[in-house]
Amino acid sequence: MLTIPYSVLLRVVLEVKGRKNNTFQSYDENMMEDNECGLTEHLRQRESACKGDMMSADAVKTVPINCTQYAQRIRDLEAKLKNEKHARHRAETLAETGLQELRESQKRLALLQIVTEGANRSSDVSASLKLALSEICEQMGWAFGCAYLVERSGLEAVGCDIWYARDPQKLAPMIELSRKAHFSVGESIPGLALSARAPVIINHPSANPKLLRFSAARQCGLVAACAFPIWTGEEIAAVIEFSSFDTIGKAPETINLIQQIGTQLGRVIERERSRQILLREALHDPLTGLANRLQFSRKGEQAFAALRRDRKGLAVIAIDLDGFKAINDCHGHAAGDAVLVQIARSLQCVSADWQSALKITGKAVELLPARIGGDEFVIMIRGDVGQEDLAAFATLIHDRLRTSHGACDAVHMALGTSIGIAQIGTGHVEFEQLLRDADLAMYQGKADGGGQAVFFTVQLGNDVRESRQLLAELQQAPELNQLILYYQPIVDVACPSRIIGFEALVRWDHPVRGLLEPGAFIPVAEAGGVIGSIGGWVLEEAICCLRRFQEELPEELQPVISVNIAAAQFLDAGFENKVIQLLRDNCVHQSALTLEVTESVALVDPARTARVLNRLRKSGVRTSLDDFGTGYSSLSYLKNLPFDTIKIDRSFIQALANTGCRSIVRAILDIADSMNLKVVAEGIETTQQCETVRLMGVEMGQGYLFGRPMPERMAIELLTGGQIPDASLRYG
Known part of the structure; x- marks a missing residue:
């Protein structure tokens, strides 16, 4: 069955x-x-x-x-x-796994969304980093997170005190070693990420010299760490580091998530950097890096508002570079910019030195150097300092900037400085007034010859305002035909009746003040930067006068005319071409013109001076070194400069009774004789002075004894009245 x-x-x-x-x-x-x-x-x-x-x-x-x-x-x-x-x-297993993955994905997306929204809401890098660290630690179950900003060089990660800890008390040793730490490339976890330029994950690290905080991590119970670079373009801008009590998995999803968060943080850092760049450009001079006028004014207004009732503790120093325009014109703006950068560095250094010196004496000051114009610098001083301290500071500035010189094409350029100082007073109702007063004092120092420091006073302010009004009128004088040339005779001291030539001297026929001599307006022109245009007018008018002399006088009566050349003219790149062209246009023989240059002008750039003088002499123009003995008087320079004549300054002639001055005159004559140069003595006013210089060997003289400056018509009458220019001593 x-x-x-x-x-x-x-x-x-x-x-x-x-x-x-x-x-x-x-x-x-x-x-x-x-x-x-x-x-x-x-x-x-x-x-x-x-x-x-x-x-x-x-x-x-x-x-x-x-x-x-x-x-x-x-x-x-x-x-x-x-x-x-x-x-x-x-x-069922797949469904459960899918649901789990979906939940994890949703968590990751939620975390990314939180950080992204926070980053988009804020331009504050610190706030965005703090948010990211806390959210990542909570989401991942990590114990500690810390952020490090990377230096622009990319060689160091620097702790910026931005961190998050789930248990700050337990993690205190790790926090203390991390929040302001500096790690070089390859050093500790952040440095390894910097070196690898990729995420780094280390579980159960062993004692390693490169893991600088290993002992602290073990003490806190931390067994794993990871670090992720934050990118801005091709550059690592920061590194975020995390530590955990448990091992950290290397799941691609986790790594990808942190990298996506890093991308969002990188955008925040990039935005902040762009903002800082724009802010810096708005508040700093792009050439020198110093504060600009806007920042200086803002800081000044803040300092002014914070003043005590006694209205003390604030001062401004204004600094202008003497002769800078001539350097710019001579060598171009690139050379000028290089000089300005070096001057700015010198100002920063001397400010720091003075600040340190005052600190030793118990005086605390805050300094803000700034560049507010082409060659105009200012320094704001906050603190209780007296006039003596400020005068000492000005001396330091003079000394430091005197040695600050630039080089362009192996050309040496020397600079002087004019300094104005203004201290806060009861009459100041805003910071701009204090700045204006310092500028007025600086302007006065420049008008007085430059190279000095001047403190502002009420009377000085009135004088400078008057000078500025005069400057405004002077700028229009050539166009209004208010400038006139006068001519002072240069004679043979052995026979004063023999007129060798004339020096052209400018006068200003002011509509209100009358006929003004050079001393009344030339310093104003130099300080105001219009001396170049005034000098250009004088040169052109003198050459036109030579043409008229040639037209009206027989050849044997035609004199030489000497013209003073300002630094702004002489250092102009096309100066010699302009001179030669003016002579050609007026059909004037080159030997009828003598150009006078002072030592200070000649030695601004000796190499260039030699080139210009040689070219002028080759064309037939004569050259003279004016006011010899008052400047550098360096034989090493003089022997390389091709002059025809030396003019002894009037100050030595006026003091011939002094044994020392007579010795100087003799020395000048010896120098001239050894270099085959002719000599003119300026400022001869007495027959005794004339006889003294004649006996010493001086050939030519100029001064009130022989004739005051006179209009062109009077000069012609003097020549035609029987005074014949001496051909053998022809000036120049």
Whole structure:
């Protein structure tokens, strides 16, 4: 007898039923209660009658069974059930994994969104970094996060005191060593990220000299750390570092998330850098890096508002470079810019030195150097300092800037300084007044010859304002034909009736003040920067006068005219060409013109002076060194400068009674003789002076004894009145 387990036979029946309905369902009790199949009920009845779990095939008369067919069918069904169960389990596992990944992805997106929104809301790098550190630590379960800004060189990560700790007390040793630490490339975790230029993750680090905080990390229970670079373009701008009590996984999703956060932080840093650049450009001089006028005025207004009731503790020093325009004109703006940069550095250094010196004496001051114009610098001084301290500071500035010189094409350039000093007083109602007063004092120092420091006073202010009014009128004088040339004779001291030539001296026919001599307005012109245009007018008018002399006088009566050349003219790049062209345009012989240059002008740039003088002399123009003995009087320079004549300054002639002055005059004559130069003595006013210089060997003289400066018509009358120029002593 073939026996079949009841449960198997039941499954066969149910399978047949399931196929009939084209469905495959679970074998539950609802299906068993279906009365459509009589066999099902019959089997249930037979089951209770059978012993055990087996029944006789004869007992089931209504079910014909093919053993081979149903055995295979049973095996197929069991395999299918097994596969279905496995598939269902795998689907459930995949679904659970997918849900978990979805939840993690949502968390990552939420974290990224929080940091991104925070970064977009704020331009404050510190706030954005703090937010990112706290959110990342909380999300990842990391214990500690710290940010480091990278120096522009890219060689060092510097702690900026931006950090987050989930347990600050427990992590105190690590916090203290990290928040303001400096790490070089390859040093500690941040330095390793800087070196690798990529994320770095280290679990269970061993003692390593490069891991500088290893002991502190172990003391705090930290077993893992990671660091991520923050990029701005191709540059690493910062590094964020994290530490954990547990190992840190190297899942790509985590690394990618932190890098995306780093991208957002990099944009914040880039925005802040751009803002700082714009702010710096707005408040700093782009050439020298010093504060500009805007920042200086703002800081000054703040300092003025913070003054005590006694109105003390604030001063301004104004500094102007003497002769800078001439250097700019001579060598170009590149050389001028180089000089300005060097001057700015010198001012910063001398300010720091003076500040340190005062600190030793117990005086605390704050200094703000600034460049507020082309060659105009200012320094604001906050602190209780007296006039003596300020005078000492001005002396330091003079000394330091005197040695500050630039080089352009191997050309030496020397500079002087005019300094004005103004201290706060009861009459000042705003900072700009204090700045204006310092500027007025500086202007007065420049008008007085430069190279000195002047303190502002009320009277000085009135005088300078008057000078500035005069300057405004002087600028219009050439156009209004108010300038006139006068001519002072230069004679043979052995025979004063012999006129050798004339020196052209400018006068200003002022509509209100009358005829003004050079001393009344030339310093104003020099200080105001218009001496170049005035000098240009004088040169052109003198050459025109020579043309008229040639037209009106016979050749034997035609004199030489000497013209003083200002530094602004002489150092102009095209000066010699202008002189030669003016002579050609007026058909005047070059030898009829002598150009007088002072020592201070000649020695601004000795090499260039030599080139210009040589070219002029080759064209036939004569040259003279004016006021010899009052400037540098350096033989090493003089022997290389091609002059024809030396003019002894009037101060030595006026003091000939002094043994020392006579010795100086003799020395000058010896120098001239050794260099084959002619000599003119200026300022001869008495016959005794004339006789003295004649006996000493002086050939030519000039002064009131021989004639005061006179208009052109009077000079012609003097020449035609029988005074014949001496051809053998022709001036120049």
